[in-house]
Amino acid sequence: DAGITQSPRHKVTETGTPVTLRCHQTENHRYMYWYRQDPGHGLRLIHYSYGVKDTDKGEVSDGYSVSRSKTEDFLLTLESATSSQTSVYFCAISESIRATQPQHFGDGTRLSIL
Amino acid sequence: QQQVKQSPQSLIVQKGGISIINCAYENTAFDYFPWYQQFPGKGPALLIAIRPDVSEKKEGRFTISFNKSAKQFSLHIMDSQPGDSATYFCAASMGGGDDKIIFGKGTRLHILP
Numbered sequence: 067d068a069g070i071t072q073s074p075r076h077k078v079t080e081t082g083t084p085v086t087l088r089c090h091q092t093e094n095h096r097y098m099y100w101y102r103q104d105p106g107h108g109l110r111l112i113h114y115s116y117g118v119k120d121t122d123k124g125e126v127s128d129g130y131s132v133s134r135s136k137t138e139d140f141l142l143t144l145e146s147a148t149s150s151q152t153s154v155y156f157c158a159i160s161e162s163i164r165a166t167q168p169q170h171f172g173d174g175t176r177l178s179i180l
Numbered sequence: 181q182q183q184v185k186q187s188p189q190s191l192i193v194q195k196g197g198i199s200i201i202n203c204a205y206e207n208t209a210f211d212y213f214p215w216y217q218q219f220p221g222k223g224p225a226l227l228i229a230i231r232p233d234v235s236e237k238k239e240g241r242f243t244i245s246f247n248k249s250a251k252q253f254s255l256h257i258m259d260s261q262p263g264d265s266a267t268y269f270c271a272a273s274m275g276g277g278d279d280k281i282i283f284g285k286g287t288r289l290h291i292l293p
Contacts, residue, residue, distance in 0.1 A: 070223075106189075106285060107285060108269060108284055108286045109269065109283040109286075110283075111280060111281075114280070124280070156224070158223070168214065168226040168229070171223030171224050173221065173223050174221075174222075174223055
């Protein structure tokens with residue numbers, strides 16, 4: 067299995083609070099991604115990174131920000147959490163710019179916003 | 181045009197039967213079609229993938245059939261086993277430096293013992 071660690075694995079918080087999720091990889095892969103998974107919607111890309119300090123928006127980026135100060139760490143921040151951001155969040159990594167290279171996923175963070 | 185439509189949403193198959201999941205796309209620029217398998221509490225994992233220059237790819241009990249003219253592709257699981265019970269996602273992506281993958285909404289497969 068690819069070395070991807072997501073933390074925390076579970077979190078419950080209140081509306082309006084800031085939340086930061088962490089993705090740590092030991093594979094030295096250049097590309098890192100944040101997805102959210104919701105019933106009926108599958109996997110939707112939030113933000114992705116193609117290198118240290120290089121990030122771009124995905125399909126559902128509103129309300130989220132990311133940072134990547136080191137190759138191995140990719141942080142997802144909800145500045146002011148809302149109930150609509152209750153979801154399971156997955157981090158993924160890939161080795162190459164080619165989309166034909168598989169993405170390897172972490173085991174997810176289950177986030178509940180009350 | 182960026183969507184990948186997947187059906188059915190859920191599927192129940194008897195042990196030993198054939199499970200079939202279908203996907204359709206619109207964007208003819210897609211040139212890579214992976215399938216991911218996800219078990220409860222885990223992240224998705226690449227199962228099998230196909231390029232549009234072939235009509236079929238087989239890996240063990242898993243086969244992708246690809247129909248370029250119809251813009252459809254499907255996953256067949258032969259001799260389905262209870263251990264195959266999982267959620268399956270089809271996906272599509274484009275080459276040329278675009279490193280994003282578009283996922284279908286998933287099919288929850290349950291194999292009856």
